[in-house]
Amino acid sequence: MAEKVLMKGNEAVAEAAIMAGCRHFFGYPITPQTELAAYMAKRMPKLGGTYLQAESEIAAINMVYGASAAGVRAMTSSSSPGLSLKSEGLSYLAGSDLPAVVVNIQRGGPGLGGIRPSQADYFHATRSTGHGDFHLIVLAPNTVQEMFDLTIEAFELADKYRVTAMVLGDGMLGQVMEPVDISRAGNITTFAKDWALTGTQGKRSKNIVNSLYLEAEELEMLNLKRYEKYAEVGKYARTDSYLTEDAEVIVVAYGICARIAKNAVNGARKKGVKAGLIRPITLWPFPKKQMKAAAATAKAFVVVEMSMGQMVEDVELSIRCSRPVILCSRTGGMVPTDEAVISAIMEADRTERS
Amino acid sequence: MSVTHELMIAGFGGQGVLFAGKILVYAGLLAGKEVSWLPSYGPEMRGGTANINVMISDTMIGSPIVTNPTMLVAMNQPSLEKFEKDVKKDGIILIDSTLIPAQVKRADVKTCYIPATKLAEDKGLKGLANMIMVGKVTKELGVFDLEVVKAATSKSVPERKQDLLASNLRAIEIGFNYMEG
Structure with missing residues (x-):
């Protein structure tokens, strides 16, 4: 058996993201998820990755949009009030069919609320993460080991279906320290992203990443198609x-x-x-x-x-x-x-x- | 019969109760036990009260929250007042008697009074009362050996602070060997 290491839930998510190949993290500090950003700040520069503390949560989610459009694995994390701010960006990500991983280490609300653990963002995560017809895949770990395992799965599912996958934890899971077997990361899939904005080199027609569709017929068709994809995702429901x-x-x-x-x-x-x-x-x-x-x-x-x-x-x-x-x-x-x-x-x- | 030790270590922010808990959890891990470490977090870390819930078990840990500790380590008076009533019957209360003049009122628990803060100062180990308590906890728990705790400490002291390792290990020994009376 591989040697287990002691990690906080927040740190396990960060390490998992790195092992999943995420090299672009955009965040903004907020209790009780700050250790996640701190871990990324420490590790990313050593790996040649990008850790960027944005000027706000809104900026951070839009940086994720940009990085994802360029075809890389990107992530942001926050806690409840920060997720409200990210809502617009999450809707745009969905409207543009961009993969991303978002972490919400929930705290008490509404408003600024408190910093103690909460699960009051369930509706926000599963119903109304932003405006318009869309869903996120929402994964709910219950141990530090699962914080690690499900973060890796979130990246895989996000790329596979070109959706945002959310890891929904709470203040307690973020703060608790438990043994983690990080050798369980397994194989990371490389997805071909022929839709990504990587530069045409004059060799292909240009890709467009966009969520604005003024023709109602076209928008309806896209939404219907997206929901066919969601129906496919339905098979992942598990307990x-x-x-x-x-x-x-x-x-x-x-x-x-x-x-x-x-x-x-x-x-x-x-x-x-x-x-x-x-x-x-x-x-x-x-x-x-x-x-x-x-x-x-x-x-x-x-x-x-x-x-x-x-x-x-x-x-x-x-x-x-x-x-x-x-x-x-x-x-x-x-x-x-x-x-x-x-x-x-x-x-x-x-x-x-x- | 599986045993789950549920520890509550409580004191002022800055006394090192979170670190003490980390050492104990690490030692538990090295000894092949299931462990969890749940801190109080937020403003109390900036100098108010701090407490840490530590679980060391033979079996998978359910909730990491300690509501009725089998062992309470009280590093200040408010902690004793707050948590004394919650300790399980036949549990153990360890007290830093330098900082807590009061006696434990309950008769259905085992009590150990250790002048940890004074011992630390007398031996030139100021600020290491927490590690003296770690030594005493190790002795009272009987789950892992002194050597395992020392190994856990060696691994937990960051490289840039390795010069502090020896004094930490000494503090643990003092606590482990302390006899009341």
């Missing part, structure tokens, strides 16, 4: 399951909440309740099929998240509200306790099987 085989109460949680929920599932089992955990690893595409399959045997669901209740709506939609879904959440930077989740599981267990 991690724990003790679900005989579960009567299914707990659904992602990121750090899934680890708290796992403790709670163990706690509930000790009290005689058949509880299990489904952890979405992709938030978009959302693992609808897995939820629907679970609803066939479970009598109730508990959703654990650090927001006023956002993913809970995707769970309800996926199972067409066929089972009661109880929300167990904290907001503003507070973190649910094992005990609170166990109570929610007990409450769900008392619901009558319909």
Whole structure:
């Protein structure tokens, strides 16, 4: 086995990006993701790469647009308020079919909010990251090892489908230090980017990267085509399951909440309740099929998240509200306790099987 | 039977509680354990209170948050006041008795009083009370040997500060060998 190294979640994302071949990072500091930018600032110059602290988050995302249009792997990272600023750029990236990786280490909101961990940007990430018809691929790690693994996957998926892939973490995942096996990086794919703006050398017709289409027919056609691509991406929807085989109460949680929920599932089992955990690893595409399959045997669901209740709506939609879904959440930077989740599981267990 | 040690190390920002936790986590890793290190972050790092949640376990770690520590290391009075009630029954509370005049009120926990700050000053190791505590924690935990902690420290002290390594190692030994009374 390869030797594991201790890394903060933020550092693991940065190292993974470097190993994935990213040599262009554009950022702007914000707690609790700053270690990511700091790591890049330290490493990039030594690798002949570019670390650039932009004048704002808006500038940073547009630099990603430029670098991506030139055909290189580019990345930016921020935390919640910074993502609001990046929204316009993310929409332009989508409209131009440019690959990019964006990291959001979420903190409490709205507004400047706080700096404690949060998952209140779920809607922003999966629904309205910017204006117009588009989606990001949203990956939700729950350990430092997954922060590493999923960042590499984000680069691969982004290039494969020419979309933005987001790694959605939270302040706690960014700050926690755990062992990471960085030898797991695996093979990095080189994608031919014949659409990139690399200079024609007088040998080919020019490429255009653009998101402005004034003819409605043309824009509609492009959007329809893009959604065919999204349908293809749908097959990547995936989950991690724990003790679900005989579960009567299914707990659904992602990121750090899934680890708290796992403790709670163990706690509930000790009290005689058949509880299990489904952890979405992709938030978009959302693992609808897995939820629907679970609803066939479970009598109730508990959703654990650090927001006023956002993913809970995707769970309800996926199972067409066929089972009661109880929300167990904290907001503003507070973190649910094992005990609170166990109570929610007990409450769900008392619901009558319909 | 799997064992999970849940440590809370708390003190003022600047006392080195985050570094102390890092050494312990690294030692745990070297000893083949599952580990996690979760700091308090933000404004408290700039001189207020700081605390670190450390987990060392035989099995995969669930949530890295320590709410009921099996061991509390209190480096100042507010930390003891804040976390004493949370320590698990039969847990351990280690106290820097130079900075904390109060006694632990609970009778259902083991208590160790170590004048870490004074010991450090007396031995010419000012600022290394945290490492004296690391030594004591190592002794009380019994999860890894003194040598493993020393190896973890050697790897954690950056190259440009290698001249400080010897004093760090000495501080750890002092804590490890400290006898009360």
